[in-house]
Amino acid sequence: MSFRRTALALVAFAAFGANKDMQELQRDVAILQDQITKMQKDFGDRLVTMQTLVQQTLDSVSRTNTAVAVMENKFNEALKQQQQSVGPAVANVGQKLDQMSEDFRAVRESVLDMNTRISKLDAKMADLQNLISTMQHPQAPPPQEGGTSPLGGASSAQSSGPPPGVQAGPLYTSGYSDYRSGKYDLSLQELSDYVKYFPNTDLAPNAQFYIADIYYRKQDYDNALQGFDAVLEHFSDNPKTPDAQYMKGMTFLKMGKRDSAAKEFRDVYAKYPGTETAANAKAQLKQLGLSVGTAASKRRR
Numbered sequence: 001m002s003f004r005r006t007a008l009a010l011v012a013f014a015a016f017g018a019n020k021d022m023q024e025l026q027r028d029v030a031i032l033q034d035q036i037t038k039m040q041k042d043f044g045d046r047l048v049t050m051q052t053l054v055q056q057t058l059d060s061v062s063r064t065n066t067a068v069a070v071m072e073n074k075f076n077e078a079l080k081q082q083q084q085s086v087g088p089a090v091a092n093v094g095q096k097l098d099q100m101s102e103d104f105r106a107v108r109e110s111v112l113d114m115n116t117r118i119s120k121l122d123a124k125m126a127d128l129q130n131l132i133s134t135m136q137h138p139q140a141p142p143p144q145e146g147g148t149s150p151l152g153g154a155s156s157a158q159s160s161g162p163p164p165g166v167q168a169g170p171l172y173t174s175g176y177s178d179y180r181s182g183k184y185d186l187s188l189q190e191l192s193d194y195v196k197y198f199p200n201t202d203l204a205p206n207a208q209f210y211i212a213d214i215y216y217r218k219q220d221y222d223n224a225l226q227g228f229d230a231v232l233e234h235f236s237d238n239p240k241t242p243d244a245q246y247m248k249g250m251t252f253l254k255m256g257k258r259d260s261a262a263k264e265f266r267d268v269y270a271k272y273p274g275t276e277t278a279a280n281a282k283a284q285l286k287q288l289g290l291s292v293g294t295a296a297s298k299r300r301r
Contacts, residue, residue, distance in 0.1 A: 162198070168194065168201055171197075172190075172206075174190050175190030175193075175210070176191075176206075178190060179213075179214065184214045187214060188215075191208075191210055205235035205238040205240045209243065209247075212226075213227075216251060216254075221255050225248065225255075228245070231244035242271070242272045245264055249264030261284070261288075262290055264281075266285065266293075268281040269282050
């Protein structure tokens, strides 16, 4: 009897304990469900917030894209208007430059034409002077054969004036044209006649220089040296003087006379500083391994 009671008590106690555990478990489950509900609500709120932020961001990006598109359109329109306004101005500048170029070409041609006319006038004046000289001395004695003019190579027959029909302008033009085209023998004869018959004209120094240069090109250095000396002696104050002295140095150099060549180059550099001819003379001295100082001082050292 007492055993049964004891067993029933144990069963009742176990049932009570199980019921208590069940209640605690149900309470824990309820708490967990409540937490899950809260978490779901909080997550839902956050999700809504994130969706709102994303939508706001998308709206902002859309507005930015719209603003950029508007700005691009305005920029393109402004650029187009600027091109339309500048285009005619640039075209006008181009036309003005073309016109200026054409005007400059016309001025240059006018200057060349004026120089030609001056040369012809100089030649006519020389012809007139020779005609007057011939009229004043109609009975001039003929020149002695073998005589030479002060220019070296020209006969003293110049005192009788040029032959009939020979005029300074055409003679010089023909001689210079043949010189430029490489007809040296023909040019030499024409320019020699010019120097012989018209030694007092403005173009006489040029003619004498080209005579010497023809001899230089033909490698006749003795006659070339005499020709350049003639320019220096009889036409010492003219634009061809620096070139004549420089070419005299080049002639000495071709003849193997380095010291004489160096002396001429140094004289050119000292007399005509700042000119292209002086620069060429300095370059020749440099090729010879010399400076612009005197050669004598170097030899004494």
